[in-house]
Amino acid sequence: MTLILLSPLDLALAASLVLLLALLSWRLHLGVEQRVLIAALRSVIQLSLIGLVLNFLFAQTNFTFIGLWTLVMLGVAGWEVMARQKHRYRGAWGFGIGTLSMFLSSFSVILLALTLIIGVEPWWQPQYLIPLLGMLLGNTMSGIAIALDNLSRQAWEGRGRIEARLLLGQSWECAIRDIRRDSMRAGLIPIVNSMAAAGLVSLPGMMTGQILSGSPPMEAAKYQMMILFLITAGTGLGSAAAVWVGSRRLFDHRQRLRLDRLTGPGR
């Protein structure tokens, strides 16, 4: 099997479908045509740039460059987690909680995978590190965003219940236990569902890519299994860390619920 290269014309043909969708949105007054077009444009620019950057990075043997790039990825993912919150944590915490949890979970999981499982030499070889980390971050990001959003929203809406428990002499951990558990579960459910449905409903992206570029399907399936396990573990650890730090931040040293540490509703 050889790799079939896409010409600009091929891409334009695919893009015309998105244009059609935008037209449809305009005709039906869905009001999303602008968003569709901007998103499509963003994807073109971002993916082209990434193509260039990866070309450059894959040629690198310098750890500093590659390390810096992983931090950029982490930062963007952290930003994205923050942007998805209805009630954000004020100050550096808004960015910090998601970013720190992703750092702890994704980076430790990827380190484990590259050194012990895949056994790449050196472990930071960009051709493995960057795509795997990207997939990990992308998924843990969603999980953590859902978990944190759940936590802060439920705390916001459940203020009366939480404070009623505090007033009866319960500790902050006890007063927020249900919400914590709920949030962690909410963060985990999407990835567990997609793990359960993997291969049946859709072929996961990475496996599809490997098959398209000529890998034997069984090899692609093995890689896919590994990445699913890594993602699930990363999402679980990340959600747990985010919910733990996030819930701690909702209370002060005198165990008062501090909703003033969150922003109000709306963006």
Next chain:
Amino acid sequence: MPELRLQGLRTRNLAPIDLQIAPGDLVFLSGPSGSGKSLLLRALADLDEHQGEVWLDATPCAALPTPEWRRRVGLLPAEAFWWHDRVGDHFPTRHDPNLLDRLGFGPEVLDWQVGRLSTGERQRLALARLLALQPQALLLDEATANLDPPNRDRVEALIQDYRREQSAPILWVSHDPDQRQRLAAPTPGLTGARRLIIRGDRLEEESTP
């Protein structure tokens, strides 16, 4: 039971407050909506940030772990919230069965579903839930606002007895002038209630009409 003492306690809209409530004394607090009555009670239970200090006898709030302080200084908020489905799950395993009886409930109430309680039932059960923990001082926020006269009388009698038997100091936010009047008179074993009203940002003694 101890004395409850506020020393330079400062909340968002009130000037610093010094107030002493002796064991078994009842102090009514009234004032317009938004004048900061509930905020004052919240500060006393250390539920909000505040300046100044609150003491139970010689123990300042800051010297105790907050949960312990809140168990000793029991606050009944105006609105009762519940987090389990079953009423009984909100009560400590060992509590005085008389409490429920005195508020007009049979023991079967513990198996009731919270979702099916009326507002008045919630309010009375929230008081029972709080008293079951035997707080040393009581802070009541509109404890009878949603009750019909017979149940209001039950609550008033129960609280009066709690004062008498436990000599608990009580700070009671009440909008009901008749209630304040009713409990202002001394009864056997109990002093009359002191009545304070918020004017502007200060606490003043309410004069008898």
